[in-house]
Amino acid sequence: MSVRSFVHASMRGATAILSRIKNLIIPPFCAYCRDFMNSDEVLCERCLARIRPIVSMPLRITKKKELFIYAISDYEYPLRSLIQQKQYGNRCASRQLGRLLWEHTPLEQVQFDIIVPIPLHWTRYAWRGFNQSEEMANVLSKYSKKPVVHLLERSKKTLWQAGLSRENRAVNLRQVFNLAKDAYQYERMRILFVDDVLTTGATLYAACKALRPLRPAICSAVVVCRVINK
Numbered sequence: 019m020s021v022r023s024f025v026h027a028s029m030r031g032a033t034a035i036l037s038r039i040k041n042l043i044i045p046p047f048c049a050y051c052r053d054f055m056n057s058d059e060v061l062c063e064r065c066l067a068r069i070r071p072i073v074s075m076p077l078r079i080t081k082k083k084e085l086f087i088y089a090i091s092d093y094e095y096p097l098r099s100l101i102q103q104k105q106y107g108n109r110c111a112s113r114q115l116g117r118l119l120w121e122h123t124p125l126e127q128v129q130f131d132i133i134v135p136i137p138l139h140w141t142r143y144a145w146r147g148f149n150q151s152e153e154m155a156n157v158l159s160k161y162s163k164k165p166v167v168h169l170l171e172r173s174k175k176t177l178w179q180a181g182l183s184r185e186n187r188a189v190n191l192r193q194v195f196n197l198a199k200d201a202y203q204y205e206r207m208r209i210l211f212v213d214d215v216l217t218t219g220a221t222l223y224a225a226c227k228a229l230r231p232l233r234p235a236i237c238s239a240v241v242v243c244r245v246i247n248k
């Protein structure tokens with residue numbers, strides 16, 4: 019056994035032990051029905067089967083262009099439990115969400131060259147330790163074999179979107195994204211944005227506007243949930 023494979027084997031062993039210790043401390047119960055589960059997932063198979071799919075919708079960007087948005091479902095239980103887990107910094111939930119994005123939307127038929135996660139502001143990143151859109155994008159990259167490219171950077175801190183009116187949200191998100199330094203090598207590509215929750219569409223609208231200098235061929239987006247404002 020080479021040193022390298024020995025190190026790999028030891029790391030795999032350590033990961034398995036850590037996973038068992040974690041299961042002893044936090045037993046794997048389904049986040050919604052609280053049933054005991056035999057896996058590292060957050061929602062059990064029975065709850066996943068309850069997710070009600072929705073029809074994808076277009077978001078108008080300019081007179082001629084629209085962004086097609088694919089979502090797993092509306093913001094309702096049991097999927098809502100998974101989103102809430104994720105907000106508490108559960109990386110495992112983000113990965114399960116990534117898999118659901120692939121399995122519960124028509125993404126397999128969507129044409130795209132690169133996957134662009136919507137960035138999180140660094141203060142929130144520091145607080146949570148990871149960006150859930152990035153985690154989901156990495157999972158989608160494995161399924162689609164397309165690369166994750168960080169084309170966007172947040173230029174200033176966005177106020178919390180919740181509680182703001184539609185107009186204020188639009189103002190809040192104006193110039194919120196900058197293009198990354200090496201973005202110009204990705205001109206005229208087919209883009210797939212990844213974000214968690216769609217409310218007014220203002221974030222995705224701002225992301226599309228920021229990418230305009232790259233003249234993308236097509237932009238599509240995939241989100242976990244669509245929140246209907248009533």
Ligand SMILES: [Zn+2]
Pocket residue numbers: 048049050051052053061062063064065066
């Ligand atoms: Zn369950």
